[in-house]
Amino acid sequence: MTPAINLLKKRKLPFNVHKYEHDPDATSYGLEAANKLALPYAQVFKTLVVELDNKELAVAILPVDKRLNLKSMAKACGSKKAAMAAPDDVARSTGYVLGGVSPLGQKKALITRLDSSAELLSVIFVSAGRRGLEVSLSPQDMLALTRGKFAPLTQPED
Secondary structure, three states, X not given: OOHHHHHHHHHOOOOEEEEOOOOOOXXXXXXXXXXXXXXXXXXXXXXXEEEEOOOOEEEEEEEOOOOEOHHHHHHHOOOOOEEEOOHHHHHHHHOOOOOOOOOOOOOOOOEEEXXXXXXXXXXXXXXXXXXXXXXXXXXXXXXHHHOOEEEOOEOOOO
């Protein structure tokens, strides 16, 4: 089990684990998960870690087919700027490897923002902490577990 799954079990929240055969050549882990599990992109969320202007790390959770708007993320966290965090910092802070970063069960509690689009969904899918492993749960349970908040995080459509 992963720390994410262990946390869900410990809190006795409803969730499901979804496994798929991970392709090491996949270029987008989130899109791969959605495609292999035959799920709509809007329901599968990726976990990105950013560094805020005060050097603090924060977690952005957004649909796998969308791009993070760094200005929106900074604003949602009460900062002026945000940039993608260095991979080593992500691994050290979360305890997960890139491509398998779960917003749940991280080593260090980080500011967490979940894209507003999740408010309309009853279930979302996020990494369970390993490539090829997803977990589904309600957006409200996600926020309760991460002490997160909803916020608009994605780039406007072209």
